[in-house]
Amino acid sequence: MTTILSIKDLRKSYEGGFEALKGLTLDIEQGEILALLGPNGAGKTTLISTICGITSATSGNVTVGGHDIQQDFRAARRMIGLVPQEIALEPFETVANTVRFSRGLFGKPKDDARIEEILRKLSLWDKRKNAVKELSGGMKRRVLIAKALAHEPRVLFLDEPTAGVDVELRKDMWEIVAELKQQGVTIILTTHYIEEAEAIADRIGVINNGELLLVEQKATLMAQMGKKQIEVQLAEPLISIPAALKQHDLALTEDGGIVYTYDTHGERTGITTLLNDVAQAGLTLRDVQTRQSSLEEIFVTLVSGGKS
Numbered sequence: 001m002t003t004i005l006s007i008k009d010l011r012k013s014y015e016g017g018f019e020a021l022k023g024l025t026l027d028i029e030q031g032e033i034l035a036l037l038g039p040n041g042a043g044k045t046t047l048i049s050t051i052c053g054i055t056s057a058t059s060g061n062v063t064v065g066g067h068d069i070q071q072d073f074r075a076a077r078r079m080i081g082l083v084p085q086e087i088a089l090e091p092f093e094t095v096a097n098t099v100r101f102s103r104g105l106f107g108k109p110k111d112d113a114r115i116e117e118i119l120r121k122l123s124l125w126d127k128r129k130n131a132v133k134e135l136s137g138g139m140k141r142r143v144l145i146a147k148a149l150a151h152e153p154r155v156l157f158l159d160e161p162t163a164g165v166d167v168e169l170r171k172d173m174w175e176i177v178a179e180l181k182q183q184g185v186t187i188i189l190t191t192h193y194i195e196e197a198e199a200i201a202d203r204i205g206v207i208n209n210g211e212l213l214l215v216e217q218k219a220t221l222m223a224q225m226g227k228k229q230i231e232v233q234l235a236e237p238l239i240s241i242p243a244a245l246k247q248h249d250l251a252l253t254e255d256g257g258i259v260y261t262y263d264t265h266g267e268r269t270g271i272t273t274l275l276n277d278v279a280q281a282g283l284t285l286r287d288v289q290t291r292q293s294s295l296e297e298i299f300v301t302l303v304s305g306g307k308s
């Protein structure tokens with residue numbers, strides 16, 4: 001695998017001393033889709049802005065395709081497409097010209113066939129002669145993507161691409177992202193929507209308070225989600241796990257019940273044996289509950305842990 005984006009010990013302090021990025025290190029492979037999850041103010045936009053040269057890092061290094069973003073800014077920036085969170089477009093310009101102009105900005109030769117392909121892919125071809133101000137909010141978001149793709153970037157940043165868009169456009173966006181991945185484009189998106197990360201990402205990073213708390217293959221996180229727990233409440237609360245139940249992977253709850261963790265993907269859950277052994281040990285059940293950890297729970301636990 002080839003690393004296309006390498007971030008090393010990246011720090012950013014804003015004027016006044018607020019540290020928005022606290023030494024972030026991350027390598028991103030060519031062609032992968034990385035979703036960055038994090039609450040408001042976590043530092044996601046600061047990270048993207050620093051990589052894209054909109055704001056400068058206080059210290060640390062970033063290379064894109066081997067080009068250092070400080071020493072070799074133009075070459076690095078040419079490889080990047082950015083779809084910003086805020087819609088900032090020239091309202092009186094036509095859709096086609098907006099996208100064409102963006103290509104020119106990066107020194108790419110005029111290529112109307114390429115612009116047509118991008119506009120068609122984003123269902124903007126019929127609107128190409130319309131002024132931007134005549135478009136709906138969702139269409140403007142499509143223009144932002146078209147604009148970011150105009151110079152054929154190898155790395156695309158999408159900062160909350162589906163915030164406030166309807167379900168249909170969200171699904172379209174996901175399809176576009178999948179298609180770009182097919183073409184070998186590396187995609188880094190930030191999102192508040194955990195289901196979005198679940199739907200499209202190869203890897204998920206969780207960022208909070210300027211720190212990367214976790215970065216993990218989605219499949220691995222899903223496997224964690226496959227873990228379920230069964231909580232057994234007993235008529236007589238326990239003080240410790242009885243010797244007869246020691247062979248099971250048990251924990252004691254605060255009210256003297258037991259919690260058993262098992263893997264839903266495993267061939268056997270072990271629940272039947274456990275409940276038999278509980279009965280054999282002379283314990284009387286009062287209630288039994290099961291619960292499953294979700295990506296959302298993993299996320300909330302990580303983020304609240306990061307705050308304390």
Ligand SMILES: Nc1ncnc2c1ncn2[C@@H]1O[C@H](COP(=O)(O)OP(=O)(O)OP(=O)(O)O)[C@@H](O)[C@H]1O
Binds near residue numbers: 014020
């Ligand atoms: N120009 C600035 N000057 C001072 N502080 C800033 C500036 N821009 C951002 N910050 C602060 O840096 C922190 C990170 O902000 P950032 O916009 O990167 O977060 P985010 O993860 O993108 O949040 P959101 O999900 O709300 O977009 C916040 O506490 C924010 O207030």
